[in-house]
Amino acid sequence: MKTRLFTKSLSALFLSIVLLTSACKQEDLYSSKEKDEQELKMLRAEIQTMSDQVSCDNPTDWKIVPIGSKSCGGATGFALYSINIDTKLFLQKVTDYNSKQKAFNVKWNLVSACSIIIAPKSIICENGKPKIVY
Secondary structure, three states: OHHHHHHHHHHHHHHHHHHHHHHHHHHHHHHHHHHHHHHHHHHHHHHHHHHHOOOOOOHHHEEEEEEOOOOOOOOOEEEEEEOOOOHHHHHHHHHHHHHHHHHHHHHOOOOOOOOOOOOOOEEEEEOOEEEEEO
16 A cells, blocks of 8 residues: 555656656747747847938939748848948848748748748838838
């Protein structure tokens, strides 16, 4: 009788430890995904800040670059940048963002719509901001 009670207690203790460990791993998993998402958001914000630092007065001073990475391939959108900024740094940040978003999609096994985004035709300046024309 004592052996059976001891075995049940030991089993309950083991089960509790397994459940607690599993819960901690699940929590770490979510915080890790949130950390990865936050890193992507911060990098995207840096890219946007670089783009926003120059007023759009002449659309010929602006270029378009695909940005983002869908899980099934292709960009998620387009970023605009002035040729009057540090374009090498800007394009490096876009490349980093694209690579990190692709890795994020793979790491977290994400799926997305595999629709093709429409390529922009040109850029116009509207109230000092660049705008894509489709």
